[in-house]
Amino acid sequence: MMKRVAIVGGGVAGLAAAYELARLAREGAALQVVLFEASTRLGGIIETVHEGGFVMECGPDAWVTEKPWARELAEELGLGDEVMPSNDATRKTYVLVDKKLQAMPDGMRMMVPGDLDALDASELFSAEAKQAYHHEIDRAEELRTTAPDGDESVAEFTRRHFGEEVLTKIAAPLLSGVFGGDVAKLSVRAVMAPFVAMEREHGSLISALRARSSDSKKHAVFTTLRSGMGTLVDRMIAAIPEEWIRLAAEVRFISYGEEGWLVGTARGVERFDAVMMAAPVDVARSLLQPLDAEMAQEMEMDASSSVVVGFGFPDALKFAVPPGFGFLVPPGPDSLLLAGTFVDQKFADRVPQGGRLVRAFFGGKAAERMMRCGNDETAAVARMELARILGPLPAPQVTVVRRWPRSLPQYAVGHLDRIKRLDDRVREFSGLYLLGNGYRGVGVPDLVRDARAAARQIAPQS
Ligand SMILES: Cc1cc2nc3c(=O)[nH]c(=O)nc-3n(C[C@H](O)[C@H](O)[C@H](O)COP(=O)(O)OP(=O)(O)OC[C@H]3O[C@@H](n4cnc5c(N)ncnc54)[C@H](O)[C@@H]3O)c2cc1C
Structure with a gap:
């Protein structure tokens, strides 16, 4: 029937x-x-704008490689040749601390370091935070046996493992950069299930990460399609x-x-x-x-709104950005911006020859307020916020503004x-x-x- x-x-x-x-x-x-x-x-x-040789994502720009379902679909749709990893050889993410971009140590999986030497060499963390990281390995058994039976917030979970500084410098900006969300409210079981499983098995997240097969470390973190x-x-x-x-x-x-x-x-x-x-x-x-x-x-x-503004510049030499994928801004009263992506460095084939593409992401309360602004005003705010961090911006060739009201359920x-x-x-x-x-x-x-x-x-x- x-x-x-x-x-x-x-x-x-x-x-x-x-x-x-x-x-x-x-x-x-x-x-x-x-x-x-x-x-x-x-x-x-999901929306990709193609303009002047720029490939500008207005929403998602990639998927997490570890999750196979989007790639499988793409391959089924005959897009196997289009599937493209992020440029992980140059992967570096910065966090804005004391008005300066500080690089996250290499080998981080969210807030968990995979490489303790890189962590020790990093200027992002104080000596106390580094010590808290090292100490987490020694506390494995305690962390395993005292893990709560029920759910808790991402903030509580991070604090238990690594303390307050790691929470404010990495976990909070990462989570608000992805979910536009508040770490004090977000469920660790819902948004960081693999870490909860790691804790259950190993206690220490750092030990758990080290025990993972070297194979899973070889893949790029993000995957996308060449044409968007x-x-x-x-x-x-x-x-x-x-x-x-x-x-x-x-x-x-x-x-x-x-x-x-x-x-x-x-x-x-x-x-x-x-x-x-x-x-x-x-x-x-x-x-x-x-x-x-x-x-x-x-x-x-609750749902967080988001605003995305992409700027395409014809000449990358006139707008230098640090090497890497982009930066995160710890949420706070002084900043509207949550994240900036150096798109042409994160992925291949996003710009015309010699071009630069930068994307600004706003979430939470700032995005809520920006819902009421027109495109010109929104672009002006984005320019100002980016300039505050990266220095003066030249005139863009292409500007794309998108508002996504209540787009990220919390x-x-x-x-x-x-x-x-x-x-x-x-x-x-x-x-x-x-x-x-x-x-x-x-x-x-x-x-x-x-x-x-x-x-x-x-x-x-x-
Ligand atoms: C800025 C941003 C960046 C993101 N980046 C990533 C990323 O890099 N990687 C990733 O994996 N995910 C990312 N996400 C998350 C992901 O993009 C979204 O969760 C996903 O696209 C949502 O898809 P959906 O089909 O659930 O909803 P939507 O895309 O919201 O689609 C819902 C549709 O329903 C329609 N609709 C509404 N009301 C009605 C009605 N009454 N009748 C009929 N139709 C209706 C709407 O018009 C809309 O087309 C991002 C999200 C945002 C907002």
Whole structure:
């Protein structure tokens, strides 16, 4: 029997679900699918702008290499030749301390050093912080046996292992640079699960990192596509039947009853057997609220807004930046900027010959305030903030500004338990699937993995 599936939202999660359903339909599964996208373009937060020879990412610029699901999808889509590692030979990240960029020691995995000699040689940390790092290895047994049974914040976890200085100098800026989030609230189990597993096994995170196979250290940390992340979106779209996709089709209500699912837009109401809810968690919550208040309550979470500003300069020689991938700014009252990326040094083929591409990232309260600014004003703030750290900027050839309101849901302490409760509620509604970045990971690979797995559950076996 033909199964009708509604997908709400055409970001990477909704698209990966549609792509997988299309693949299964080609293999003979009896499926009729409608992908409802509120805006006039697909891809959601993934967007690559090509202008003047610059390849500018407005949202994600790469995925974490260790997670294979985005790469697998790219290869399946015929993009094997496009898959490209970050330039890890020149990997260096700086932290702004006392108004100066200080290099993080080589071999760091987030806040955990893989190379203690590099740590000792580093100027980023005080003698006390270095000592705390060395001492963490001796405290392995104590850390293993006293690890809390339940969740805790990233701040508490980092403090227990390495102390306050490492928390403020590395963990806080790293986490706010990635999640736009507050380390005092973010759940360590949800956002740093591998470290929690390392603690459980080894106690010391430094020892655990040293015990890892040398193989896993050989891979570049990030992977992307030569022509940009937007190509992943374009290729998925090309593999989805055109008649499945509806743009400018905002879903305004959803109901569930004996007749199945009803999905309503301004153009009318249609019946479906399953709903894959891949809209941002705020939207999903308000659509599902009338069905189940308890479910909606579990979906109530803080989310951080972000603003991205990319500047493309024709002549790198006129704008020198330190070698490496970029810098992080510890969150604080004095700074709006959270991170800056030296894009042309992080990845190959991002600029025309001799060009320079720098990207500024704002999150949290600063981004919230910037939501109300126009593009010119936002670009001016970004220029000023970058100049404060890097020195005067020449006139850019290309400027791209993007605002992503409430785009990064905050996985607060207890998030995994919340998701268990949410899954219990969802199971009460046959054919409902929650996809997207509010639940089981914010990264592109996680979203691809989840969406494709859900699609396989839905498709009737042919
Ligand atoms: C600035 C930034 C940088 C990031 N960098 C990285 C990175 O480098 N690597 C990485 O792995 N991850 C990164 N992330 C995270 C990742 O990009 C996102 O988590 C992911 O793209 C979200 O995809 P999604 O499909 O869940 O949601 P979205 O991309 O938000 O898509 C949701 C879609 O639903 C549509 N929609 C909304 N309401 C409705 C409605 N009522 N009806 C129909 N459609 C609706 C929206 O228009 C949108 O197209 C970054 C995120 C941000 C914000």
